[in-house]
Amino acid sequence: MKSFTSDNTEEHVPATPAELSRLLAENAATDRRPLLPAGGRTSLQFGYDPVSGSVPVSTTQLSRVVDYPARDMTITVQAGIRIEKLAATLAAERQQLAVDVPQAHRATLGGVAACNVSGPRRIGLGTMRDYVIGISAVDGQGRLFKAGGRVVKNVAGYDLCKLLVGSMGTLAIITELTLKLRPIPESSALLWASLPDIQTADRAIERLLTSATRPHLIELLKSVAARHIDSAVHADLSCHDGGICIGIGVEGGPREVSWQLATLKDELIEFGPTDLVEILDDDCQPVITALTEFSTASEEPLTFQAGVRPSGLSAFWTEAAARGISLQAHAANGVVLGHFPDELATLEHAQTTLEDLRRLAAKWDGCVTVLQCPPEWKAELSLFGPAGGQRQWESKIKQSFDPHHLLNPGRFFVEPAARTH
Amino acid sequence: MSTLRTISGGPTDGTESAGAQMLERFRAIVGDDGMLSREDELLVFECDGFVIEKKAPDVVLFPTTTEQVVQIVRICNEFDVPFVPRGAGTSLAGGCLPVGGGVMITLTRMQRILEINLRDRYAIVEPGLVNSHLTRALQGTGYHYAPDPSSQGACTICGNVATNSGGPHTLKYGVTVNHVTGLEVVTPEGEVIQLGGVADSRPELDLTGLFVGSEGTFGICTKAIVRLTRDPAAFRTMLGVFETVRQATEAISAIIAAGIVPAALEMMDQGIVEALEAAFQFGFPLDAGAVLLIEVDGLAVGVDDEAKKIIDLCRESGAREVRSANSPQERQKLWKCRKQAFGAIGRLSPSYCTQDGVVPRTRLPEILDFIIDCGHRHGVRIVNVFHAGDGNIHPILLFDERDEAQTQRVLQASHEILDKCIELGGSVTGEHGIGVEKLSFMQKLFGESDVAVMSDLRAALNPDGRCSPSKLLPTAGACGMEEVPQIKPGRKAPM
Structure with missing residues (x-):
């Protein structure tokens, strides 16, 4: 195990799950230092500040890729694999983990699972909970x-996969995941258009929900x-001031797509x-990536x-837009x-x-979570809103x-009492 | 009233009076017509679809509201008696077996659909709603509820939630947990909590996902928010006919490996086809080693392309012919045959038992070879009908339970098959659950620390162990926890 200190920072970098296990057991038995689980460090700004003295x-x-039986459409990998590397491994077999991840070159699979990261394609393809079959x-x-x-x-035992996906490293540090995979579709397309206002967009979305097509x-x-x-x-993607851009994605065989x-x-x-734009096949991914990176x-x-x-969505959007907020929506999911x-x-x-946005969201059974803000605000702001x-x-x-x-004391919702602010 | 003899403990003197007192409290909650306590009435509830272990509860209650469930659970806690929730009792693993007796809380009178919201694509339902009643209520809306266990005409949504039920079409659409976004739960202590909800992106633990499949050990589901799925625009249903089981399983592997996700992909071997043909006269080929029932769905413009790829792959794997269902009526009949396959088994033998193993899909040829060999070695006839696309096998072992030696050989063969599933990297249950039936396999499938973590979790949420004792986990350690050794194979109506 590499353990090093520089500029007052320590870090543990276990090389095997057994090493990690020993480290955490020892820590629990002796020093009880607060620990900060970290993968690609793309979400460390999320949540309240770590308590002082936390060790990453x-x-x-x-x-490591543990097992990739491609013909079974599953893969077992260790949690620290970078999403970009995982995607490349899978693409060689024309398969994918159908979850959109920002900063894929840095983000690790374990981090993505722990933070339940998802992006624009969640309406058609689901989120991490739909793909993690073993943990x-x-x-x-x-x-x-x-x-x-x-x-x-598989229904043997409790489904701890669901429990750990989105648990933000507060319950356990994920070491290995088995994923259900999807084939990369033969063809895909994005259709972009400008619509005059949110009310029109809302009606268009309602229409799309019963479309003869099946957008993802x-x-x-x-x-x-x-x-x-x-x-x-x-x-x-020209878009008039004050207007709304709508993007619709479809995939499948070439005939289905056209x-x-x-x-x-x-x-x-x-x-x-107005301004209809069609984006086809290989040109789609950069746009989906840009949409994913927006957050x-x-x-x-x-x-x-x-x-x-x-x-x-329309009511929420209208209020938020009136406050000058720059907005994006995975519209079919709200x-x-x-x-x-x-x-x-x-x-x-x-x-x-x-507070205004939370009041409004609550009317629609929703909630508002702060993804990032200046660190000095965190002592005063409620990042997650009222407890569910x-x-x-x-x-x-x-x-x-x-x-x-x-594990991550005070940073997330499960233990507000432990916050030191 | 001697039926409460096993209810023991409690704050007052003497078990009889405590029991009688408790019964009166229950009667005040659910009324005379909401409870059964005579021995003859209780017999019906002594087992579910897993009929081999039997134990009648001391009382069966039929609450009609969440508040009544809360009151019942609190009384159970006060008197320190175990309780177990029950839906329609179609569990194939003894999920509703009242181990240690106690109170059975049957939810079939809470069966309303509280809300259907097509714009936001969800429905809120009470726990005792029959699965197919939701789909029926949605007919004509363009939406359906996707999980479709073969028992969907009887089984309830809360039972589906408890076991994380599958079904033939879950290959493409996912099992119950992929379609439940929120639950109302009465905790083992008798508190009402809301897990998850209607809206997406909640900053909280996915406790809905944890609860689904927990087999009643975390509490009683009293309301479920389920996702609605668009109906597919078009179907193509095919029947691939193969000389041998091996050819059929190779075709399955080839289809999955080609990146095709059929809506359903089911296999039936010669033995089952014979029974089906005798029962339904569909026109199945009786000399074929195996048939595959394959369905693709999606856009009208795409299904033919996909069907053609599948037909080609079947032919490459040696299919003698691939027939298409030419009309909706023919398709319906095919599915009726499949879903009622087990009803036809009575034609083959007086008793049968099935297993619910899972293997990686590429290992299907191996497990089927093993099953055939295992049948030969033990002198047991085994037929197969199963969700091939998921690798979820249902070997059916035929026997006569009056023959003790044969019965023991069937049990032995069943266990060897499940052990083999584990050896091939699979699991001992794909959709029926551990229940009490497969408790002894948990330690083969999971290590000591895995079981310890799961046991601690149960102890955290069900601290006194009164809610659904002796289910899912081999560790006991609470009231009513009895060892349930398996001495006979179950004669069950499998999915």
Whole structure:
């Protein structure tokens, strides 16, 4: 195990799951130092600040492909593998993990699972919970355990895969994952259009939900966000000021894709689309990547993610847009990402705006989560909003996996009492 | 009223009076017509679809509201008696067996559809709603509820939630957990909590995902929010006819490996085809070693291309012919045959048992060879009908339970098959659950620390172990926890 100190920072980089297990067991038995699980470090800004003295535990040395029986459409890999490397391995067999991940060259699979990262294609293809079929991890006491298995259908034992996906490293450090894979489609396409306003876009989305086609992506972008994406990929997505850009993705065999493109254009006509752009096959990925990066690619003071019932999207969007917030939505799911403008760059403004947005989201059974903000605001801002109805169980589960509160103490929702601010 | 004789403990003197007192409290909650406590009435509830282990509960209650469930659970805690939730009792692994007796909470009178929201693509339903009733209510809307276990005409949504049920079409659409976004749960202590919800992207643990498949050990589901799925625009249903089982399993591997995800991919061997033909006269070829029932769905413009690829792959694997279902009626009949396959088994033998193993899909030829060999070695006739696309096998072992020696050979053969599934990198249950039936396999499938972590989790959420004791995990350690050794194979109606 490499353990080193430089500039007052220590870090553990275990080379095997057994080493990690020993490290955590020893820590729980002796020093009880708070630990900061880290993969590609793309989400470390998320959540409250680590308590002082937290020691990073890096999974980057755990990056082996354990087993890739490509004909079974599954793969077992260690958690520290970078998403870009995993994608390349899978692409060689024309397969994919169908989850969009920002900063894929840095992000690790374990981190993506722990943070339940997803992107625009979630409507058609699902999220990590739909793909993780087996998991190994080390809990706060150093117990190396597994759940699930390597087969695509399996109900033996508790589904700890679901529990650990999205648990933000607060219950255990993931060491290995088995994934169900999907084939890379033969063909794919994106159709872009400008629509005059959010109300029109909302009606168009409602129409798309009963479309003869089966889109796997329906994105909305406010004009400023569209320009941002456009400049990233030079896809010529013109979008008028004040207008809304809609992007619709389809995939399948070549005949299916061209038929769907034609059908979508017909279905959209009644909504008065302008500036229709078709993006085909290999040209799609850079645009999807840019859409995926939107949540991270910002110098703006605060970035949030909201989830509301899809029928409430229009109301939420209208209010957020009126505050000058740059917006993107995975529209069919009711997921909205927003960057606050500079005018809201004071803590007081941010607080009031967040409260407004949360009130609105709650009307649509939703919530608003702060993805990033200046570190000095974190002591005052509620990053996750009011506790949901399951908090009581979350605390009990935390106690069961990490009784000494050593994994990411105070950073996330399961243990607000442990916050030191 | 002697039926409460096994209810023991409690805060008052003497078990009889505590039991009688408890019964009166229950009666005040659910009324006379909401409870059964006579010995003859309780007999019906002594087992579920897994009929080999039997134990009648001391009382069966039929609550109609969440509040009633809460009150019942609190009384069980007060009197320190075990309780177990039950839906339609179609579990094939003894999931509803009231180990240690106690109170059975049957949810079949909570069966309303509370909300269908097509715009936001969800429905909120009560736990006792029959699976197919939801799909029926959605007919004509363009949406359906995707999980379709073969028992869907009887099984309930809460039972599906408890076992994370599958079904033929879950190959493409995913099992129950992929379609449940939120739950209302009465905890083992008698509190109501909301897990998950309607909207996406909640900053919380996925406790809905954890609860689904927990076999009643974390509490009682009293409401479920389920996702609705668009109906496919078109289907193509095919029947591939093969000389041998091996050719058929190779075709399955080839289809999956080609990156095709059929809506369903089911295999039936000669033995099952004979029984089906005798029962339904569909026109199945009786001399074929195996047939594959394959369905693709999607856009009308795409299904023919996909069907053609599948036909080619079947031919390359040696299919003698590939027939297509030419009309919706023919398709319906094919599926009826498949879903009722087990009803036809009575024609083959007086008793049978099935297993629910899973192997990686490329290992299907090996496991099928093993099953055939295992049958020969033990002198047991085995037929097969199963969800081939998922690698989820259901070998059916035929026997006569009056013959003790034969019964023991069947049990031995069953265990060898499941051991082989583990050896090939698979699992001992794909969709039926561990229940009480497969408890002894948990330690073969999982290591000591895996079971310890799971046991701790159960202890955290079900601290006194009163809720569904002796299910899913081999570790006991709470009230009512009894060892349930398997001495006979189950005669079950499998999926």
